[in-house]
Amino acid sequence: MTSERKVRTNRANARASTGPKTARGRANSARNALRHGLSQPVYSDPAWSEEVKALAQEIAGPDANTEITELARRVAEAQIELRRVRSARNEFLSHTLSNPYFDSKAAAREKARVIGRILAGKEPDVSMEFLTAYLASTPQGPEKFATILLEAKQLQAMERYERRALSRRKFAIRALDEARRFAV
Amino acid sequence: MVARLKPRAKAMTSAPARVRRLELFGRPPLLEGEDEDIYNELRDRMYAAVDPADIIEEMFVEDMLYLQWDIVRLRRLKLSLLTESGSEALKSFLSANMNLELYEDIFRENLTQILEKKLPKDQAQELAEQGCRSNEADPKIKQLLSGSGHDLDDIQDAATRERAQELAQAYARREPEAIDQVNEILASAGRTMDNIYASQLTEEIDKIERIERLITVAETRRNVSLRELDRHRAVLAEALRQKIPEIESTEYRVIEPTRTEGRARRDQ
Numbered sequence: 001m002t003s004e005r006k007v008r009t010n011r012a013n014a015r016a017s018t019g020p021k022t023a024r025g026r027a028n029s030a031r032n033a034l035r036h037g038l039s040q041p042v043y044s045d046p047a048w049s050e051e052v053k054a055l056a057q058e059i060a061g062p063d064a065n066t067e068i069t070e071l072a073r074r075v076a077e078a079q080i081e082l083r084r085v086r087s088a089r090n091e092f093l094s095h096t097l098s099n100p101y102f103d104s105k106a107a108a109r110e111k112a113r114v115i116g117r118i119l120a121g122k123e124p125d126v127s128m129e130f131l132t133a134y135l136a137s138t139p140q141g142p143e144k145f146a147t148i149l150l151e152a153k154q155l156q157a158m159e160r161y162e163r164r165a166l167s168r169r170k171f172a173i174r175a176l177d178e179a180r181r182f183a184v
Numbered sequence: 185m186v187a188r189l190k191p192r193a194k195a196m197t198s199a200p201a202r203v204r205r206l207e208l209f210g211r212p213p214l215l216e217g218e219d220e221d222i223y224n225e226l227r228d229r230m231y232a233a234v235d236p237a238d239i240i241e242e243m244f245v246e247d248m249l250y251l252q253w254d255i256v257r258l259r260r261l262k263l264s265l266l267t268e269s270g271s272e273a274l275k276s277f278l279s280a281n282m283n284l285e286l287y288e289d290i291f292r293e294n295l296t297q298i299l300e301k302k303l304p305k306d307q308a309q310e311l312a313e314q315g316c317r318s319n320e321a322d323p324k325i326k327q328l329l330s331g332s333g334h335d336l337d338d339i340q341d342a343a344t345r346e347r348a349q350e351l352a353q354a355y356a357r358r359e360p361e362a363i364d365q366v367n368e369i370l371a372s373a374g375r376t377m378d379n380i381y382a383s384q385l386t387e388e389i390d391k392i393e394r395i396e397r398l399i400t401v402a403e404t405r406r407n408v409s410l411r412e413l414d415r416h417r418a419v420l421a422e423a424l425r426q427k428i429p430e431i432e433s434t435e436y437r438v439i440e441p442t443r444t445e446g447r448a449r450r451d452q
Contacts, residue, residue, distance in 0.1 A: 055208065058239050079243055083210050086250060090213045097216060127338060142264035146391035149261075149398065159401070166247075166405060170412055173240055177419040 038088060038161045042080050051083075052076045059176070068183065071176040078169035085161045092155065096148050103138050104147045111135055208239075209246045213253060223253060234413070237420070244413040251406040255399055262395045265388060266381075271352050273384035274377075278348035278366070279341075281373045284316070286365070287347035292316045294339055295325070302328050 020026045042048040052073065060072035096102055103111070114124060114135065124131065139147050149155065212223050227249050236242045284291075292312050299308035315325045315336070326336055354362030370376060385392070 055239075058208075075240070086213060087210055090215070094215055127335070142261055142268055145261055146265050146388075146395060150391050150394045166408070169243075170408070173412065173416060176240075177416055181419055181423050 038085055038158065042077055042084065048080055048084060052080045055079060065183065067179055068176065071172065071179055074172040075169060075176055078165050078172050082162065082165040082169060085158055085165055089155065089158045089162070092152070092158070093148065096152065097145065101138060102144060102148070105151055107139075205242075205246075208242070213250055215257070218257070226253065237417075240416055241413060244409045244416070247409040248406050248413075251402045251409070254402045255406070258395050258399045258402065262392060262399075265391060265395070266385070267356070269384045269388050270381045271356055273380045274355065274366070275345075275348045275352040277373075277375070277380055278351055278369060279344050281369050282344055282348060282351075283369075286351075287343045288316050290346050291340055291343035294343055295336075298332065298334055298339065299325070299328060301332065 042052055053076075056069070056073040056076035059075055060069050064072065111134075114131075117124065118131075126134075138144070212220060212227075214220055214223060230245055230249050230252075234241065234245050234248075236245050292315075295312040295315055296308050299312055302308070303311065311325060311328075315322065322336065329336060329339075351362055351365060355366045366377075370380075
């Protein structure tokens with residue numbers, strides 16, 4: 001059993017941590033949902049909304065009752081959500097793989113450090129040819145793909161969204177099946 | 185699940201079916217360099233094997249297709265990464281352990297080309313020859329090179345790297361001569377190919393681990409889709425089973441033939 005004092009402290013802490021306080025923090029936070037738009041519900045986009053409607057109709061079939069129609073809408077919503085996440089992931093991968101300047105974070109940091117030393121007049125003890133080749137080098141082929149998979153935070157976020165959409169769809173389909181079983 | 189190839193399943197590969205699928209499930213998740221024909225073949229085979237009976241089953245098939253494609257892609261990536269990093273490791277090892285006689289021709293040729301800018305051709309060739317065989321000519325060569333911004337050690341290193349790359353590529357192609365040469369260098373350094381790959385794997389372990397994890401996630405999701413498809417089918421089958429007695433107990437009305445039909449039958 002949580003003590004009264006602990007409850008009070010928890011409540012006080014919760015009130016103290018209510019998101020970003022500064023204008024900069026709030027501005028950053030406000031942009032979170034716009035990075036890939038996946039946290040926005042599908043209904044916020046008219047195009048996706050239409051897709052949900054069409055798919056729900058196909059799932060429900062003709063002469064569906066109100067309950068089936070509603071459950072079919074839930075399945076359609078989760079399916080479109082899933083499609084949206086997967087499209088975003090594919091687009092992100094295509095875009096990043098075709099970016100010739102993509103570099104790993106560690107390599108980019110190291111190169112910035114080398115450039116800093118050059119600007120400070122402390123050139124590394126290597127030939128200019130080698131130095132230029134090093135600074136212009138970026139990962140290619142499987143190395144590049146693996147680096148993207150390892151480092152891109154967006155991909156990890158998309159993985160979470162995909163998991164949620166799959167879970168939502170699974171339970172929505174189960175509910176629809178159950179409703180149809182009793183409707184027979 | 186029983187694999188069936190029915191006319192209906194074949195019809196799923198028709199153009200209208202593909203357009204409809206495109207509308208419902210979006211474009212194929214292909215990345216640059218991936219073959220759309222292979223993807224389409226995999227999709228047709230999956231549709232033929234599962235033979236989806238309704239839109240929900242199609243969703244599951246599309247899921248399995250998407251995830252299977254991702255699994256294949258990730259497995260291929262892992263293999264390429266291991267092969268490439270192994271080849272890089274071998275190249276570095278060969279560069280550091282190669283005898284002069286293995287890269288001497290490249291070293292001599294590159295050195296001659298540079299010296300030819302300062303000396304007549306025959307003198308450049310002779311000096312490069314001496315430079316490759318002993319260190320006695322080094323001071324003279326270094327003096328000649330210093331004016332042109334070249335360094336003898338850099339030229340030698342470049343020759344070593346070039347030959348190491350050639351040898352590593354030939355080894356990857358499993359050319360017998362290259363295999364013998366690499367094995368000889370490995371033996372003289374007391375190393376094996378396993379040592380070389382293992383040292384590189386340590387550097388790539390984070391990436392390999394991440395790929396492995398993604399493969400596991402995709403496999404789990406694919407298996408869940410398969411399981412949910414079976415469950416969905418079982419529910420449909422159960423619903424049909426319940427409906428059968430109702431259909432069987434229906435009283436059928438005998439339709440009397442019309443006068444014209446009856447006469448026509450008698451005439452026959």
